[in-house]
Amino acid sequence: MLPVVILAGGLATRMKPITEKIPKSLIEVKGKPFIIHQLNYIKSQGIQKIVLCIGHLGHMIQSLIGNGEALGLDIKYSLDGDKLLGTGGAIKKSLPLLREDFFVLYGDSFLPINYKNVEEAYVLSKKNALITIVKNNDQWDKSNVEFESGKLIEYNKHHPNQRMHYIDYGLSVLNQSIFNAYHENEPFDLSDLYHKLSLHQHLAGFETFERFYEIGSQDGLKETENYLSKV
Numbered sequence: 001m002l003p004v005v006i007l008a009g010g011l012a013t014r015m016k017p018i019t020e021k022i023p024k025s026l027i028e029v030k031g032k033p034f035i036i037h038q039l040n041y042i043k044s045q046g047i048q049k050i051v052l053c054i055g056h057l058g059h060m061i062q063s064l065i066g067n068g069e070a071l072g073l074d075i076k077y078s079l080d081g082d083k084l085l086g087t088g089g090a091i092k093k094s095l096p097l098l099r100e101d102f103f104v105l106y107g108d109s110f111l112p113i114n115y116k117n118v119e120e121a122y123v124l125s126k127k128n129a130l131i132t133i134v135k136n137n138d139q140w141d142k143s144n145v146e147f148e149s150g151k152l153i154e155y156n157k158h159h160p161n162q163r164m165h166y167i168d169y170g171l172s173v174l175n176q177s178i179f180n181a182y183h184e185n186e187p188f189d190l191s192d193l194y195h196k197l198s199l200h201q202h203l204a205g206f207e208t209f210e211r212f213y214e215i216g217s218q219d220g221l222k223e224t225e226n227y228l229s230k231v
Contacts, residue, residue, distance in 0.1 A: 009055030
């Protein structure tokens with residue numbers, strides 16, 4: 001199985017005042033820091049190698065998780081440094097720690113999905129990038145993906161059109177080559193890269209039918225607590 005990059009370096013302004021003292025990944029959910037739930041699920045999918053992209057209060061994550069040995073994982077860290085690099089810039093900086101292909105997961109998302117199926121779909125797509133999507137119809141957030149007959153037509157987070165009924169689920173598989181146009185320590189957003197790739201038919205989509213859970217908002221945190229209490 002491919003390694004996983006977890007983007008855990010954001011400021012989490014929507015979760016203040018909690019995140020003034022701890023990073024979002026360490027918010028307690030069902031008696032454990034959220035990141036422990038994430039890592040245990042990733043391990044259950046047969047994955048062992050993980051790179052954590054950290055920034056704001058990231059040293060607290062390092063102190064808790066260490067090299068991952070206690071969890072049966074191999075964990076390395078990539079630090080934003082003096083300036084925020086955005087989701088794309090953070091991944092670009094972490095590339096030396098990764099294989100040619102890798103998963104990407106957001107640090108505030110819990111995704112009940114089969115990673116092996118996603119990896120297989122990526123290989124079959126013969127593209128250098130694949131995102132998972134779920135039919136949303138503006139239910140959880142503004143839909144941003146146009147997807148029809150198994151083909152991803154456009155991803156556009158900033159200017160969605162009326163034909164977009166899907167949303168980015170939160171798990172991707174990427175090839176290092178898609179970052180070649182960017183310089184190290186250059187801040188940029190992953191969503192902008194996805195948009196560019198989709199316009200050139202270089203972005204594949206994998207539809208899932210399970211909803212996602214997140215702790216980026218108070219409502220999301222409550223829903224995630226409820227879900228994890230039942231599994």
